[in-house]
Amino acid sequence: MNRESLRILLPVVSLAVLLGAVFYLQPRAMSYFGLNLLFNLAIPVALATVAQMMVIMVNDIDLSIGTFVSFCACVTATFVNETPLLGYSILAVSIVAYAALGALIHYRNLPAIVVTLGMSFVWGGLAVLILPSPGGASPQWLQSLMSVKPPLLPVAIIAPVVIGFLTHILIMRSSFGVLLRGVGGNDRTVSRAGWSVLKLKASAYGLAGLFGVLSGMALIGLTTSADANIALRYTLLSVAGVILGGGEFTGGRISPIGAVIGALTLTLAASFLSFLRLSPDWQIGSQGAILILVLAVRLVFSRKEQVA
Amino acid sequence: MKFQSMMLGALTSVALFTPQMGIADTSDKTIALSNNYAGNSWRQAMLDGWESNAEQAVTAGIIKAADAFTTSENQATEQAAQIQNLILQGYDAIVVNAASPTAINGAVKTACDAGIKVISFDGIVTEPCAWRIAVDFKQMGRNQIKYLAERYPDGGNLLEVRGLAGVFVDDEIHAGIEEAVKGTNFKIVGSVHGDWAQDVAQKVVAGVLPSLPEITAVVTQGGDGYGAAQAIAATDRNMPTIIMGNRQDELKWWSEQKAENGYETISASIAPGVSTLAFWVAQQVLDGQDVPKDLVVPFLEINSDTLDAFLAETPEGSVANVVYTLEDAKKAIASAQGG
Incomplete structure (x- = not known):
């Protein structure tokens, strides 16, 4: 078993254990309808987690992804719905803005944590400007797409599989992906080998922006209507998802499939605690405890790996 | 034997054939409260009111269960997930104090499609299939x-x-x-x-x-x-x-x-006990009564005559409260029907 598959083993096992526990507590969840209800809100979380992963891959961290997804959600529920051309242009421009931020962070050697924290207020402000009071409506095609009922497996299972598979191909199997991870591993080597780190970092941020946009759109497809504060929680959820999924903050060591599974695990953990009828006062703490438990197990594994 | 099979038949078709039967109709129904925030005295009083009222209603056999759920963070996405969990848990009605009037519409619609009655109050939702008990x-x-x-x-x-x-x-x-x-x-x-x-x-x-x-x-x-x-x-x-x-x-x-x-x-x-009003409205909806989708929360007015009674009951640092009854709910429904 190579390192990569070992990295993915733990998230898979923790998801399976949680899923088993949920099925035991609530057998009704063990159905097409039940699985869809359990996991459909994990789709935007998974997309936001992949976006966060793109930034963590180049050794940075993005504290603005939650407000960015909220902003995209507001644009989707207003402009994309009413004047599609303008709406998609705004979304495209915001992806370019994300790429530009990546370039700026590299060019001026700014700490990403500060720049993205600042940007989180910009995105949040723009979201409130677009949608001062909650409202808007999802474009019809998006709503139908998110509520489509394919045979055999619900959309809530198919979508994460597709997202995980595509990003895996892009990041782990393509030469472009190797370069991107190389920036996180050792950007000097990449630069000496004749590649432009500036361009690569801009691409990584651009990809983050793209997945942020997709996350906002998927969220609106599910909620059918927007609110300027709709996705604030995604910032921390996405970081937790990347780490839970076997990623690390440095060295470009990430796992796209793991990140998607991490996002599913986090969503499921909340449902699990709710099915347990745990008092809300204890829920946040317990969610944290689950996270620490999984990470502790991972630490044990990686120590053994190093010894071996 | 004949009686038993009749009961069995009645149980399976209870919603279809006997909507006006009264109290006994809802004795096998369950109601859940989906609450988005519990961090101030008003919300605490609201939850307390719900629980004591629900306990009495369950003991009296009016309803089978009425459980309260609060999200750990005041976020719309989390409440949407919570409502989807409540659907899975098979509640017959969900009473909601919503984190956002719009952002949980998708989950509310899913609940409606699954045949669950959704009643929002205080923090209301705009989804047309839900009932709204709004403050004017x-x-x-x-x-x-x-x-x-x-x-x-x-x-x-x-x-x-x-x-x-x-x-x-x-x-x-x-x-x-x-x-x-x-x-x-x-x-x-x-x-x-x-x-x-x-x-x-x-x-x-x-x-x-x-x-x-x-x-x-x-x-x-x-x-x-x-x-x-x-x-x-x-x-x-x-x-x-x-x-x-x-x-x-x-x-x-x-x-x-x-x-x-x-x-x-x-x-x-507005009295925090409005949660109990929502409870009784939910009970009336489950009972098959014709309840208008938009209701108005009555104000709790205190004048010189009632001042001392309310002051004596209100704890320090809190706000005057009242627990609504089935009669109050019927009155609110009737006034909405009249208007």
Whole structure:
């Protein structure tokens, strides 16, 4: 078993254990309808987690992804719905803005944590400007797409599989992906080998922006209507998802499939605690405890790996 | 034997054939409360009211279960997930105090499609398939002027203490006051933002007082009457009629003034017990009654006669409360049907 598959083993096992526990507590969840209800809100979380992963891959961290997804959600529920051309242009421009931020962070050697924290207020402000009071409506095609009922497996299972598979191909199997991870591993080597780190970092941020946009759109497809504060929680959820999924903050060591599974695990953990009828006062703490438990197990594994 | 099979048949078709049977109809139904926030005294009182009321209803056999769920964080995405979990848990009705009027619409729609009745109150949802028990904040503003116009037919100067700037509730109450003032002899001579907090209200009222003429009355939004009274008491002005908002400190001050010099005013606000109203509306919906989709929360008004009774029941630092009954719910439904 190579390192990569070992990295993915733990998230898979923790998801399976949680899923088993949920099925035991609530057998009704063990159905097409039940699985869809359990996991459909994990789709935007998974997309936001992949976006966060793109930034963590180049050794940075993005504290603005939650407000960015909220902003995209507001644009989707207003402009994309009413004047599609303008709406998609705004979304495209915001992806370019994300790429530009990546370039700026590299060019001026700014700490990403500060720049993205600042940007989180910009995105949040723009979201409130677009949608001062909650409202808007999802474009019809998006709503139908998110509520489509394919045979055999619900959309809530198919979508994460597709997202995980595509990003895996892009990041782990393509030469472009190797370069991107190389920036996180050792950007000097990449630069000496004749590649432009500036361009690569801009691409990584651009990809983050793209997945942020997709996350906002998927969220609106599910909620059918927007609110300027709709996705604030995604910032921390996405970081937790990347780490839970076997990623690390440095060295470009990430796992796209793991990140998607991490996002599913986090969503499921909340449902699990709710099915347990745990008092809300204890829920946040317990969610944290689950996270620490999984990470502790991972630490044990990686120590053994190093010894071996 | 025949009786048993009849019962079995009745059970499977209970919703179809016997919608008007009364109390027994809902004895096998379950209701869940989906609440987005529990971090202040109003919400705590709301949850307590729900639980004690639910306990009684379950003991009386009116309902099978009525459980309360609060999200650990006040976020729409989390509440949407919570509602989806409640659908899975198979509740017959979900009563919602929503984190966002729109962002949980998708989950609410899913619940409706699964045949679950969704009743939103206080924090209402816009999804058409849900019931809404909304607060008419504009009316809250109009009522204040109505009372004052009866007491002072000749009119006079008003000081308006508003809430937190930019919040929907503040705009609505203010609009109601402005609208009602137009038809009277009253004139608003000053307006300050008291942020619904006694200390803030005291500071801003004290700041604006020197620039104001004689004031007949102070219109407020709740949580600010006591502060305004303190600020005015510190000057040599006559105490105007200050409308109160059911907070314990306001009621206590009013009661002291009443004992001392026969001070008269009114006090009104939304009682946290509105959760129990939502409970009974949900029960009525499950019972198959024809309930209009839009209902209005009644205000809890306190006057000189009821002041002492409410003050005695209200804990320090809290707000006057009332637990609604099935009769109150029926009344609210009837008035919505009439309008």
